[in-house]
Each structure stands twice: as structure tokens, then as C-alpha cells.
Amino acid sequence: MVVEREKVRIHILLVDDDARLQTNVRDFLEPYGCRITSMRSGRGVEAAVREQQPDIVLLDVMLPDDDGFVVLRRLRGVSALPVIMLTARGNDADRIVGLEMGADDYLPKPFNPRELLARIKAVLRRSSTPPDAAPREQSRDTLTVGSIRLDLKRQRLERGERSVQLTTTEFRIIRAFMGRPDEVLSRDQIQTLAFGENYYCNDRNIDVYVSRARTILRKLCEESPIHTVWGAGYRWISDEGDGLPPA
Known part of the structure; x- marks a missing residue:
């Protein structure tokens, strides 16, 4: 099947220690205009965000060193960059904790890569497009x-x-x-x-x-x-x- 490539590229920082998942995500998303920077550890994510300047972070909850919640807490201390949490556990408690800590969305594993792409686009639309006009807004700023x-x-x-x-x-x-x-x-x-x-x-x-x-x-x-x-x-x-x- 021929996939129509998008003109605007999305730079994604993928933090997950599963090599197969990284490969599958890259193989699916790259034809849709995504560029993937991969990490297998939660350490150094803040530095990677500063240096790589991704548009969005895909962050696994279960990492081999600091878990994803610890990484998210550190990241939220320095950046408001959109974050989608990924987890194999998939229970409500993990999802709620992630959202309460400032994650923008949550996707349980295994996931359909088409759903991942849809979630990425939805989160980026929310971060780049202003919400509905509000009647009490006094100025642009x-x-x-x-x-x-x-x-x-x-x-x-x-x-x-x-x-x-x-x-x-x-x-x-x-x-x-x-x-x-x-x-x-x-x-x-x-x-x-x-x-x-x-x-x-x-x-x-x-x-x-x-x-x-x-x-x-x-x-x-x-x-x-x-x-x-x-x-x-x-x-x-x-x-x-x-x-x-x-x-």
C-alpha cells in the first residue's frame, strides 16, 4: 500500500526500553511525516528535550531505571511539552496518576499504531490551536x-x-x-x-x-x-x- 507522506514533520521523542516497539513505531510513523528520536532510559530525558527540541514525548511507564512517573515529574519541572504516557499495565490507577501529574494523554499497550498516530495529532492540535473564544477574555494576551x-x-x-x-x-x-x-x-x-x-x-x-x-x-x-x-x-x-x- 502506498502511503501519502505529509509535508509537515512531527519530531517525536520516544522513551521506551522495548526495542521491538521502537522499531514498530518508527516503521509505522515515519511514512506519515514523523521523525523519531529514541531513548531506552528515563535518565537524561530533560537534556534530550532541550537539545533535540521534539514536538511531543511518548513516555513508557515501566522503564529500567526511573519509572515514567518520576521522569514525568522531572520533565514537568522544566517543560510544558506535550507528553503521552505508554504502559503495559493499563489499569485505571496508572492512567489517573499520569494525568494528575500532567500527562496530556495515556495509551495502554498493546496499541494500534493508527490510534497512536491519532492521539499524537489530537494532542498536538490541542497544544497549537487556541480553544473556543471566551466571552470574558479582556485582551489577546x-x-x-x-x-x-x-x-x-x-x-x-x-x-x-x-x-x-x-x-x-x-x-x-x-x-x-x-x-x-x-x-x-x-x-x-x-x-x-x-x-x-x-x-x-x-x-x-x-x-x-x-x-x-x-x-x-x-x-x-x-x-x-x-x-x-x-x-x-x-x-x-x-x-x-x-x-x-x-x-
């Missing part, structure tokens, strides 16, 4: 609700002198809420606002993303402005008069 400010260009969340660098997924989730403060948003609405109408993830993923956003907000606010509305979804409560400590 910032979005402010009460004392919390979202820098739209640098993907940084700020309050007073404090600031937190966000991953693309964290940025999109928080931006969805800040664009519609005081509105009750269902999980479907959050998904559409954050990722677009053509993206699908299950309700549990949305709950994990929201949990991650709350954890980040507590670093700035002590109490997260995102509240659960039982049976309906979630709501961002503006901090004017809600008892949040001053910035």
Missing part, C-alpha cells in the same frame, strides 16, 4: 477573573507575586473556566471549551483534569475557586467577596 490572571501567550497563571507555569492541558482547562466564571459547566461543556468539538475523552478524564487544575490553583489561592456542583458539573466562583485571602 491576558484573561483576568478577580485577582487571578492568565497569561495567554506564556501559559502562566498569576496572582499577586505568585505564578505557576501550566502544561497545555492545564492551561486549556483553566482557560475554559476563567472564560465563563460563575457559570455551571457540565463535563461535556468543559471538554468542548477546552479541546474543541471533535475531541473526545471520558468523564473520568475530565474529573482528573479538573482535579489537577484545582491543585495548581491552591498554590496561588490556598482555596480553589473551582467548585463541584453535584449532578451538574463544576463552577468557577469569582473571588470578589467569596472569602479568598488577598493576593
Whole structure:
């Protein structure tokens, strides 16, 4: 079968100690315009990201030295680069831990390489395409609700002198809420606002993303402005008069 090659190449850093998987992934993805840089160890991933400047990282959970969660934690300390976790264990606990730590997606082994390619493209679309326009956006560069400010260009969340660098997924989730403060948003609405109408993830993923956003907000606010509305979804409560400590 002749495969039509894509003009735009995607540079992928693949971190997995399975030589056969590396070969299979490379053989399938390269005709679709992907360039693969491979590593078999989690050590040195941060340096590889700085030197190789990949577009996305495929990171195995079970590595021979530091496991993928340790590597992800270190990577998130220096980069918001999109990361898809790969695992042979495939249980919900691993998936939830990975998403809570800042992974953008999670794919259990064995996987269909076509699904891997679809996941890669979906994650990259999310990281490069702005979410739906938000009615409370005051300028091209910032979005402010009460004392919390979202820098739209640098993907940084700020309050007073404090600031937190966000991953693309964290940025999109928080931006969805800040664009519609005081509105009750269902999980479907959050998904559409954050990722677009053509993206699908299950309700549990949305709950994990929201949990991650709350954890980040507590670093700035002590109490997260995102509240659960039982049976309906979630709501961002503006901090004017809600008892949040001053910035």
C-alpha cells in the first residue's frame, strides 16, 4: 500500500526500553511525516528535550531505571511539552496518576499504531490551536477573573507575586473556566471549551483534569475557586467577596 507522506514533520521523542516497539513505531510513523528520536532510559530525558527540541514525548511507564512517573515529574519541572504516557499495565490507577501529574494523554499497550498516530495529532492540535473564544477574555494576551490572571501567550497563571507555569492541558482547562466564571459547566461543556468539538475523552478524564487544575490553583489561592456542583458539573466562583485571602 502506498502511503501519502505529509509535508509537515512531527519530531517525536520516544522513551521506551522495548526495542521491538521502537522499531514498530518508527516503521509505522515515519511514512506519515514523523521523525523519531529514541531513548531506552528515563535518565537524561530533560537534556534530550532541550537539545533535540521534539514536538511531543511518548513516555513508557515501566522503564529500567526511573519509572515514567518520576521522569514525568522531572520533565514537568522544566517543560510544558506535550507528553503521552505508554504502559503495559493499563489499569485505571496508572492512567489517573499520569494525568494528575500532567500527562496530556495515556495509551495502554498493546496499541494500534493508527490510534497512536491519532492521539499524537489530537494532542498536538490541542497544544497549537487556541480553544473556543471566551466571552470574558479582556485582551489577546491576558484573561483576568478577580485577582487571578492568565497569561495567554506564556501559559502562566498569576496572582499577586505568585505564578505557576501550566502544561497545555492545564492551561486549556483553566482557560475554559476563567472564560465563563460563575457559570455551571457540565463535563461535556468543559471538554468542548477546552479541546474543541471533535475531541473526545471520558468523564473520568475530565474529573482528573479538573482535579489537577484545582491543585495548581491552591498554590496561588490556598482555596480553589473551582467548585463541584453535584449532578451538574463544576463552577468557577469569582473571588470578589467569596472569602479568598488577598493576593
